Amino acid sequence: MAAVDARTGGMSMGLFVVRHQHDPERCPAGDPDLGAALLNHLSRPTAKRQGIQVKGEAVVQGEHTLYLILEAGEEDGVRRFLEPFAMAGSVDVYPASTCARVVASGGCAAAPPAVDGEVASMDAEEACQRAIEAGLVVHRAHPLNCETSIPALLGGVVMPNAHFYVRNHFQIPDLDPEGWRLRVTGLVERELSLSLRDLHNLPTQTVVVTLECAGNGRALLDPPVEGERWGLGAVSTAEWTGVPLVEVLDRAGATAGATEVLFRGADGGEVEGRPGSTRFERSLTLDIARDAEVLLAYTMNGEALPVQHGYPLRAIVPGWYAVASVKWLTDLELIGIPFRGHYQTDKYLYEREEGGRVVTEPVTLQRVRALITEPRADEEVGPGELAIRGVAWSGTAPVARVEASVAGGPWLEARLVGDRHRHSWQWWELITRLDCPGPATLRARATDLAGRIQPEGQEWNRHGYGNNAVHGVDVVVRKEGR
Ligand SMILES: Nc1nc2c(c(=O)[nH]1)N[C@H]1C(S)=C(S)[C@@H](COP(=O)(O)O)O[C@H]1N2
Numbered sequence: 137m138a139a140v141d142a143r144t145g146g147m148s149m150g151l152f153v154v155r156h157q158h159d160p161e162r163c164p165a166g167d168p169d170l171g172a173a174l175l176n177h178l179s180r181p182t183a184k185r186q187g188i189q190v191k192g193e194a195v196v197q198g199e200h201t202l203y204l205i206l207e208a209g210e211e212d213g214v215r216r217f218l219e220p221f222a223m224a225g226s227v228d229v230y231p232a233s234t235c236a237r238v239v240a241s242g243g244c245a246a247a248p249p250a251v252d253g254e255v256a257s258m259d260a261e262e263a264c265q266r267a268i269e270a271g272l273v274v275h276r277a278h279p280l281n282c283e284t285s286i287p288a289l290l291g292g293v294v295m296p297n298a299h300f301y302v303r304n305h306f307q308i309p310d311l312d313p314e315g316w317r318l319r320v321t322g323l324v325e326r327e328l329s330l331s332l333r334d335l336h337n338l339p340t341q342t343v344v345v346t347l348e349c350a351g352n353g354r355a356l357l358d359p360p361v362e363g364e365r366w367g368l369g370a371v372s373t374a375e376w377t378g379v380p381l382v383e384v385l386d387r388a389g390a391t392a393g394a395t396e397v398l399f400r401g402a403d404g405g406e407v408e409g410r411p412g413s414t415r416f417e418r419s420l421t422l423d424i425a426r427d428a429e430v431l432l433a434y435t436m437n438g439e440a441l442p443v444q445h446g447y448p449l450r451a452i453v454p455g456w457y458a459v460a461s462v463k464w465l466t467d468l469e470l471i472g473i474p475f476r477g478h479y480q481t482d483k484y485l486y487e488r489e490e491g492g493r494v495v496t497e498p499v500t501l502q503r504v505r506a507l508i509t510e511p512r513a514d515e516e517v518g519p520g521e522l523a524i525r526g527v528a529w530s531g532t533a534p535v536a537r538v539e540a541s542v543a544g545g546p547w548l549e550a551r552l553v554g555d556r557h558r559h560s561w562q563w564w565e566l567i568t569r570l571d572c573p574g575p576a577t578l579r580a581r582a583t584d585l586a587g588r589i590q591p592e593g594q595e596w597n598r599h600g601y602g603n604n605a606v607h608g609v610d611v612v613v614r615k616e617g618r
């Protein structure tokens with residue numbers, strides 16, 4: 137029996153590897169008519185009519201052996217489709233999977249992290265497969281964590297949703313939009329329970345905001361630190377639409393004792409050092425939440441928020457490291473004491489030693505940073521004119537200046553390109569020259585209007601947050617006339 141996928145209402149498709157072998161004396165490919173008939177039988181439209189998708193086929197040279205990769209609803213259908221091959225020789229059918237699915241289904245020893253309570257979770261294998269197909273660099277399949285590849289940053293103002301980096305602490309919850317509500321509780325005059333439709337009927341706002349994971353650049357730290365091994369692609373920009381948080385807060389009415397708003401996600405599970413199950417939760421003081429113009433977003437780049445980015449609703453906290461932008465929101469709770477949850481006080485702190493003492497400071501605004509997206513690392517360039525391009529952003533203040541340096545030369549001011557959005561990265565370019573053949577390093581650094589500038593070297597901290605050291609890209613200059 138074919139399985140019916142509850143979510144799509146359609147048939148769930150399985151992957152099969154097929155091996156067909158025949159006697160060299162009875163090779164059907166040697167008979168022009170039979171060969172042509174088999175080719176036609178394998179044609180994609182013919183296969184499709186039988187509910188089969190041919191994903192790949194190859195003949196092992198000199199072995200009279202054919203391998204097929206097929207997608208189909210059921211094994212019996214595959215066997216029926218292969219009858220012409222069965223008449224010519226043997227047919228073996230193997231139910232199969234993809235590498236992404238095997239890894240994501242827990243090929244690794246660890247049990248999959250739980251989703252809190254009775255919340256259904258999205259098919260982890262599917263999420264991972266999609267990320268790979270979109271060209272994201274997967275760091276962990278379960279829960280899914282993947283970054284944007286730097287070359288993919290090239291071009292547009294925003295990142296297409298499929299290329300936007302994904303950072304999850306738990307399994308992706310799959311929330312039913314019908315039953316879903318945003319509850320507003322705690323120190324409020326009126327408790328609220330808002331459906332998606334209620335939210336759609338509230339005033340809307342659209343903003344272009346860059347999200348960056350506080351761990352972006354962690355993999356470059358020396359000595360290495362624990363945590364997801366992010367290169368420099370745990371950053372992306374999108375246009376978000378939703379309801380300003382203040383609209384909801386004003387309707388609920390904060391009572392006199394309320395000082396913070398707690399954002400609770402639907403996802404959760406076990407975390408080290410905390411009993412029971414922990415939800416993904418973060419708070420902001422009410423003052424900061426109002427000043428930062430927090431958005432409750434349900435649209436990303438004009439599309440419904442994708443599941444992995446927080447469907448049906450997420451917070452967007454402009455300018456802050458993205459840990460503050462809680463996905464899969466279920467509750468806003470107004471509280472009167474500082475929140476001390478795991479992701480607020482155990483993690484997301486800059487922690488370093490100063491004079492034999494451990495000092496900590498919470499991770500808040502994105503530090504100023506420029507990335508070079510063009511040329512790419514190890515690319516062959518020139519000699520002659522050279523265009524260096526990239527993005528730059530800062531949570532503290534708008535980007536004032538980007539400078540680039542070529543092969544150890546002086547800092548040259550780059551041109552800022554395109555529209556300015558307060559909380560979006562800024563494109564920049566510098567047209568210069570690079571004439572001397574051989575290896576060369578390109579570097580770029582940004583300064584913001586608050587006068588903050590990127591450090592030359594890393595500022596190491598125990599969890600590897602906020603590493604905004606100057607980005608360098610090594611290229612090779614070709615010899616003249618090649
Ligand atoms: N509910 C929930 N919200 C979350 C997280 C999470 O694991 N669960 N991860 C946070 C972190 S650390 C980052 S960097 C961003 C990533 O957002 P994205 O996956 O849409 O890129 O979501 C934030 N919001």
Ligand SMILES: [Mo]
Pocket residue numbers: 303348349350351458459
């Ligand atoms: Mo993050």
